[in-house]
Amino acid sequence: MVLDSETVRSSAACDYLGKELQCSCGRTHSVGVKRVIIESGALDDLPSVIRELGHTSAFVVADTNTYAAAGSRVESLLRKAGLADGILIYRRQGDLVPDERAIGEFFVAVHRPDVIVAVGAGVINDLAKYVGSRLSIPVIIVATAPSMDGFASDSSALILDNLKTSVEVQTVEAIVADVDVLRAAPIEMIRAGMGDMFGKYTALKDWMLGHIVTGEYYCEGVAEMVAYSVEKCIRSTSGLASRDAEAIRNLMEGLVLSGIAMSFVGNSRPASGAEHHISHYWENAFLQLNRAAVLHGTKVGIGTVVVSRIGTALASRAVDFEAARRDAVAFDAARWRSDVERLFGTAAPGIIRHSEEANRNSIDERLHRIDILEREWERIAQVLSTPPSAGQVESLMAAVGAPLRPMDIGVDNGMVEGGVMYAKEIRPRYTVLQLASDLGLLEEFARKAGSEK
Ligand SMILES: [Zn+2]
Numbered sequence: 076m077v078l079d080s081e082t083v084r085s086s087a088a089c090d091y092l093g094k095e096l097q098c099s100c101g102r103t104h105s106v107g108v109k110r111v112i113i114e115s116g117a118l119d120d121l122p123s124v125i126r127e128l129g130h131t132s133a134f135v136v137a138d139t140n141t142y143a144a145a146g147s148r149v150e151s152l153l154r155k156a157g158l159a160d161g162i163l164i165y166r167r168q169g170d171l172v173p174d175e176r177a178i179g180e181f182f183v184a185v186h187r188p189d190v191i192v193a194v195g196a197g198v199i200n201d202l203a204k205y206v207g208s209r210l211s212i213p214v215i216i217v218a219t220a221p222s223m224d225g226f227a228s229d230s231s232a233l234i235l236d237n238l239k240t241s242v243e244v245q246t247v248e249a250i251v252a253d254v255d256v257l258r259a260a261p262i263e264m265i266r267a268g269m270g271d272m273f274g275k276y277t278a279l280k281d282w283m284l285g286h287i288v289t290g291e292y293y294c295e296g297v298a299e300m301v302a303y304s305v306e307k308c309i310r311s312t313s314g315l316a317s318r319d320a321e322a323i324r325n326l327m328e329g330l331v332l333s334g335i336a337m338s339f340v341g342n343s344r345p346a347s348g349a350e351h352h353i354s355h356y357w358e359n360a361f362l363q364l365n366r367a368a369v370l371h372g373t374k375v376g377i378g379t380v381v382v383s384r385i386g387t388a389l390a391s392r393a394v395d396f397e398a399a400r401r402d403a404v405a406f407d408a409a410r411w412r413s414d415v416e417r418l419f420g421t422a423a424p425g426i427i428r429h430s431e432e433a434n435r436n437s438i439d440e441r442l443h444r445i446d447i448l449e450r451e452w453e454r455i456a457q458v459l460s461t462p463p464s465a466g467q468v469e470s471l472m473a474a475v476g477a478p479l480r481p482m483d484i485g486v487d488n489g490m491v492e493g494g495v496m497y498a499k500e501i502r503p504r505y506t507v508l509q510l511a512s513d514l515g516l517l518e519e520f521a522r523k524a525g526s527e528k
């Protein structure tokens with residue numbers, strides 16, 4: 076199988092499983108997920124999926140919400156099939172947080188089952204993939220909401236030492252997504268799934284920018300796959316409010332495809348850029364303030380609006396490269412450091428260390444990048460002005476009823492400004508924020524974003 080436009084356009088998520096894809100990027104892509112079932116009534120197939128994968132005992136993990144959504148049915152199905160081997164139901168007053176406490180509870184409860192059956196979406200998925208990887212036990216996810224794209228990805232988002240941390244893990248062995256269960260998910264979670272997908276628009280542009288400016292690896296086939304997965308989701312927009320089965324199926328399929336694309340590359344680059352970094356920045360800010368978390372995809376959607384505006388503004392900007400060089404030479408390392416310490420709190424030492432190790436504030440390297448930016452500006456402006464524009468992203472989000480403004484989720488102007496200014500410190504990846512910083516324009520954009528209503 077070859078990963079080209081034709082394959083991308085004609086393949087469903089399950090068509091990519093168990094194959095090695097030859098790619099024009101020079102790599103061979105494959106994914107560890109063995110089965111994907113997205114259909115009405117899929118839950119009934121769970122025992123046979125477990126058996127087909129060669130397992131005879133299954134440990135179930137859920138929280139009280141996901142147990143009510145599908146966990147109790149999973150439990151009785153496994154019992155009837157003689158596969159049940161224990162269950163952990165997380166009980167919390169507020170939201171379940173994927174932190175050391177939750178990980179510890181998991182390790183205490185689980186023994187040596189053949190497989191872990193994780194019933195849930197984001198948090199349960201992250202916890203099960205992590206614990207499964209540590210114990211070398213495969214994981215099957217029974218999805219309860221189409222709320223994020225991590226089902227097929229090979230990373231876990233955890234909160235360790237009160238910090239949002241991404242850990243490399245094994246992919247799940249199978250994804251069982253019963254459309255009847257997904258349809259009953261809270262509407263905010265369905266909207267969040269769309270928000271996570273809208274983020275691909277800016278993530279893909281950022282990946283291309285990284286390729287142009289730093290020569291980073293880029294795969295056209297995978298980028299096309301992600302773009303197509305977004306298209307799949309957009310097609311479901313009109314049916315989401317009424318929880319139309321076909322619309323929900325398309326959304327889930329798009330989310331799984333996007334996760335497979337990440338697995339193909341071995342990191343989240345094709346599906347996560349500045350909009351995710353801003354979302355992580357806000358998440359950390361909320362953690363430092365002990366505020367309740369906001370759904371990942373909800374934040375990412377709003378981050379996409381903020382980032383799209385910057386990209387759209389940059390595309391039509393008459394850039395003064397000499398001014399950019401003067402700004403580069405005048406870099407104030409002491410101010411950078413004190414800002415990072417003030418804004419990141421307990422996360423600051425790690426960020427400063429990583430930045431120093433990679434020499435990320437090097438003036439010479441920035442001057443070198445400015446040369447490339449000047450030479451390649453036409454191409455870069457073209458990437459930035461590729462549809463959708465900021466306005467189009469907002470219309471798409473409004474169409475699904477997703478929150479659009481940072482203030483809608485309690486992110487104040489200072490957090491918006493700080494996010495635009497310093498989210499680039501979170502991951503060492505070239506994005507539109509690093510681009511604006513190289514050009515000496517980031518502060519201006521940050522102030523503008525912070526003052527927008
Ligand atoms: Zn490739």
Ligand SMILES: [Zn+2]
Binds near residue numbers: 371
């Ligand atoms: Zn995401």
